[in-house]
Amino acid sequence: MTHLDLIGRIIAALFDFILPVIVGIILAYIMDPPIRAVERKLNQRSVKHPRGKAIAIVIAIILVSLGLLVVAVVPQVVSSMVQFSTSKTSYHGELQQFVDQVAHHHVNMKSVFSTIDKTLDKMQNQVKNQFLLTTKSNGRHILNFAVDFILAIYFLVDKRRVQRSARNWFKLSMRDSTYQKFSAGWKRCDRIFIKYLICEVIDALIVGGVNAGFMLVCGMDYVPMISVVVGLTNLVPTFGPIIGAVVGAFVLMINNPLHALLFLAFTGLLQTVDGYLIKPKLYGDTLGVPGLLILIAVIIGGRVFGVLGMLFAIPVMAILDILNHETFMPFLKRKKIERESRTKKKKPGSEIETDALDLLLSLQEQEKNSD
Structure with missing residues (x-):
């Protein structure tokens, strides 16, 4: 307890080491559904090596889409920033005219314009500073993303081998009944x-x-x-x-x-x-998740994991909600019945209560034997 800060730093260091692998798995998981769809189409046409060709097609589509996105957005971002910096006060006349038309009389907007200009100056300086900071670290981010993307491609290529190894490991480490429940839950998630x-x-x-x-x-x-x-x-x-x-x-x-x-x-x-x-x-x-739980999940996910945490907050909360209603709540109900049955057995009661307890214990024993 007195060295929690040291333990936290060790865990953070280990997490930094395995972070590229985790991001690679996430990227592969996101890209896998379209790859499976393309692979099914190629299988219907009896194309050789459908998996590899499907991966190549989807990656090409992703890269082309990113290129078109950059071409469509970056020039307009630069243009808007240049226009904003060169003609920052040119909107005063248009805004003044618009307000006068709405109010049907002249409104003195000088103090408002002064406040807006100061706010815009601060925002412009923050954007410039943030742009300079991100520019310095862009090379490292691009390199990390390239490594993650390459790892994702390897995971996609070796998907069946990785799945087979994980399936064998879980089968050997669990009882058959537990593995069946785990497998069904995993497929649902x-x-x-x-x-x-x-x-x-x-x-x-x-x-x-x-x-x-x-x-x-x-x-x-x-x-x-x-x-x-x-x-x-x-x-x-x-x-x-x-x-x-x-x-x-x-x-x-x-x-x-x-x-x-x-x-x-x-x-x-x-x-x-x-x-x-x-x-x-x-x-x-x-995804039948209440709105309050969605809001809580988004806030917590954003604070802990940033934008990705906000993006995946809803499905994670949906899975937790399913586990709560289908696993945790029935478990608590069984425990409550057991406690009440033991309490009634200790007190002088009727034979019906004792028979109910015996029936419950026999059913639990049968479930253990079947497991």
């Missing part, structure tokens, strides 16, 4: 995670696409950049849509405050439709 990831990606594409269509119809600027930001932030539960709306409105406000207001109004409508119509249709009854 796997279905929850895979369906959650697929539905999240589809939902992000739908939200980003609808947002892009709305911005194009309204003639707004920075359509690719803002739509990509809205789609990506939509992956993060609860807080992601709010971040995407704030970022998009901030970028649009520099050029046209009316577009920013229209964007915020449409984002609120889109998130309402997404939350009450699109997501229930996609997820179905797979």
Whole structure:
């Protein structure tokens, strides 16, 4: 107890050593569903080496998508930053005119403009400092991601061998009945995670696409950049849509405050439709987790594991909720029945209570023998 800080540092050091392997396994797990889908198509066409070709096709699609994402977003980010730094106060006239039209009389906005300019200066300096810090460590991050990606490819190639080794290890270390229960639970957890990831990606594409269509119809600027930001932030539960709306409105406000207001109004409508119509249709009854538990899971996951923790908080909470209702609660009920039965047996009671206790003990003995 007096050396918990030392134990924590040792655990953190060990975790840093095995972190690339963990990230590689996570990347392989995320890429495996589309690879399996492509592999099934190749098997139907009797293509040789379907697994390797499926891996190559999916990796090529991922790399091309990342390249298109960079080409679509980075130039507009640079353009918006340059425009913001060169014409930071050019929006004063448009914003003043907009406020006067809404209020139907002239409103003195000098103090408001001064406060906004100071806030924007602080934000600009923070962005510059953060950009410089990330630029210095970009090489290390790129190298780490390359190592993780290569490990993920090896895991995907040797997937069946790794699964066979893990299956044999669990079979030898557990009783047959325990292994069957563990295997069934693992398959159920796997279905929850895979369906959650697929539905999240589809939902992000739908939200980003609808947002892009709305911005194009309204003639707004920075359509690719803002739509990509809205789609990506939509992956993060609860807080992601709010971040995407704030970022998009901030970028649009520099050029046209009316577009920013229209964007915020449409984002609120889109998130309402997404939350009450699109997501229930996609997820179905797979993730029946109460809203309070989702909020708690997102907060804890974000504080402990960052963005990835927020992303995987919902399926993890869904699995914990299933374990609670199907394993832990029945266990507590059995223990309560045993305690009450022992208490009644110690006290002078009827023969019916003794017979019920004997029946319960005999059933438990049969379960142990069957195990």
